Amino acid sequence: xxxxxxxxxxxxxxxxxxxxVTYGSKIGATTVVTFGDADxxxxxxxxxxxxxxxxxxxxxxxxxxxxxxxxxAAAANDCGADVIIVSQDQLGKAVAxxxxxxxxxxxxxxxxxxxxxxxxFVVKTNVFSGKAFANVSVNSSKKVISLLPNSLPPESTxxxxxxxxxxxxxxxxxxxxxxxxxxxxxVLLPEAELVVSAGRGLKGPENxxxxxxxxxxxxxxxxxxxxxxxxxxxxxxxxxxxxxxAIRPNLYIAAGISxxxxxxxxxxxxxxxxxxxxxxEAPFFxxxxxxxVGDAFEVLPKLNEAxxxxxxxxN
Amino acid sequence: xxxxxxxSKAPDTTSKISFTxxxxxxxxxxVQYIVNPYDEWYALVRALELTEANGGTVTTITVGTAADDPxxxxxxxxxxxxxxxxxxxxxxxxxxxxxxxAYAKANSFDIVLTGKETINxxxxxxxxxxxxxxxxxxxSLAQKLEVSGNTATLERDVPGGAEVVEVNTPFVLSAAxxxxxxxxxxxxxxxxxxxxxxxxxxAVETAELTSIVSYNMPPAKSECKYIDADSMTELVELLxxxxxxx
Numbered sequence: 255x256x257x258x259x260x261x262x263x264x265x266x267x268x269x270x271x272x273x274x275v276t277y278g279s280k281i282g283a284t285t286v287v288t289f290g291d292a293d294x295x296x297x298x299x300x301x302x303x304x305x306x307x308x309x310x311x312x313x314x315x316x317x318x319x320x321x322x323x324x325x326x327a328a329a330a331n332d333c334g335a336d337v338i339i340v341s342q343d344q345l346g347k348a349v350a351x352x353x354x355x356x357x358x359x360x361x362x363x364x365x366x367x368x369x370x371x372x373x374x375f376v377v378k379t380n381v382f383s384g385k386a387f388a389n390v391s392v393n394s395s396k397k398v399i400s401l402l403p404n405s406l407p408p409e410s411t412x413x414x415x416x417x418x419x420x421x422x423x424x425x426x427x428x429x430x431x432x433x434x435x436x437x438x439x440x441v442l443l444p445e446a447e448l449v450v451s452a453g454r455g456l457k458g459p460e461n462x463x464x465x466x467x468x469x470x471x472x473x474x475x476x477x478x479x480x481x482x483x484x485x486x487x488x489x490x491x492x493x494x495x496x497x498x499x500a501i502r503p504n505l506y507i508a509a510g511i512s513x514x515x516x517x518x519x520x521x522x523x524x525x526x527x528x529x530x531x532x533x534x535e536a537p538f539f540x541x542x543x544x545x546x547v548g549d550a551f552e553v554l555p556k557l558n559e560a561x562x563x564x565x566x567x568x569n
Numbered sequence: 570x571x572x573x574x575x576x577s578k579a580p581d582t583t584s585k586i587s588f589t590x591x592x593x594x595x596x597x598x599x600v601q602y603i604v605n606p607y608d609e610w611y612a613l614v615r616a617l618e619l620t621e622a623n624g625g626t627v628t629t630i631t632v633g634t635a636a637d638d639p640x641x642x643x644x645x646x647x648x649x650x651x652x653x654x655x656x657x658x659x660x661x662x663x664x665x666x667x668x669x670x671a672y673a674k675a676n677s678f679d680i681v682l683t684g685k686e687t688i689n690x691x692x693x694x695x696x697x698x699x700x701x702x703x704x705x706x707x708x709s710l711a712q713k714l715e716v717s718g719n720t721a722t723l724e725r726d727v728p729g730g731a732e733v734v735e736v737n738t739p740f741v742l743s744a745a746x747x748x749x750x751x752x753x754x755x756x757x758x759x760x761x762x763x764x765x766x767x768x769x770x771x772a773v774e775t776a777e778l779t780s781i782v783s784y785n786m787p788p789a790k791s792e793c794k795y796i797d798a799d800s801m802t803e804l805v806e807l808l809x810x811x812x813x814x815x
Binding site: 352355362380388429431489496497541542556564 | 696733798
């Protein structure tokens, strides 16, 4: 099978992009399509994740759904792709179903594993807010798969890829971006492997220093519960849960969060969950791998010190 | 202003999730259906606020069988002008999008609104597909929507933050938290909903591009291992040697 992987570089190659290329190369010969001003050498490095060719559209600088759909559809025709892979982030959610509709391809949303081709083409996906999996059969000849971040680790193949400019006719952008309100540096929450999160138990935004300290020691992203985002203690994009974003890191540390079912819906894909709560009856302990019944104000600094000692011993 | 809001039913967020018929069907036994919260709280309520301020109509569209009528009536009770139900099982996202796009094309709306995803399938697919079928822009994950004349200003989620975008009608959007506050239907609304039009129309023929062959439950979580608050070194060792996540 021939595979096309769409990635959004924003100047650098993200872990999610490497995962998508690794995923694609396990299905078939993989071409990558992207846009913007990413460095050609950085793009060529995707050969190490299994890509054979990189198509880059230099005429497009901002990603928007209509022009990207035309770009991906043109690239799919160019390389004769049967399968198109898109990482399921905010841009991927806007674009991938559009591409599927454009190509009359069956679309799989929220894939977490490679397709099973022993009997047709069946992909395992996350459904019911992470409470169950569905095995989705794609019956069309062309297929579009939206891959959830952290579903399989990027692999190094030692291969190399050729980079070529690709500038098809894209028409006009229907959407104009007026203003960006993005966070500064730091680990992006949706693709973070380690996440430190806190809730109302922290009593106020001025106490988030200890959450950030632990996150810095670990190289983790910070997150929060819904009430904390609602009161404005933390920015909305940090809110994980049913109405916020769903994440699936390797490690999720939750301090002062009781673990309402709506919060669990956003984090139950995490590989390991550590819960810190003063209330031993907090429902979150039922979903936890490791539990500490104690005050976050004492436990978080102690955990940070223990992590620092551990990190120092690793160097 | 002529608005179309896509409404789907979804199991209540506290529903027990289980499957029957050899794990091929969702077990509806004892499950309470609600209007999918993203469709109701954000898309529908914001559409109502806009037409209340500027005049216009809000039509809801649902692809489903008579079993969906109670959730459609709920949307009418909250304040939608009228409702359309495409009389068919919602087979797959492409099929559903085709039905909505066919109706929207024939009746030209200024904005088609969907919730960002349903809470059962979490596909986040319908709005994007409908936009492509209508050849209109699609603003995904919108948290704010203001309309002035034929220009709309929206704020939406992007990785690590938000962006403010401008788009001309007609367009399609998916609504996320922040766009509006939940409304509880009052008795007058509930009474009025009984006599509002719920037009049932036939489905247009469309291929089924995907199908769910089976479901699985995640493996059961092992018991929580409790660690003393004074033994954080022990926790770090467990995370390194046992869980192998650091």
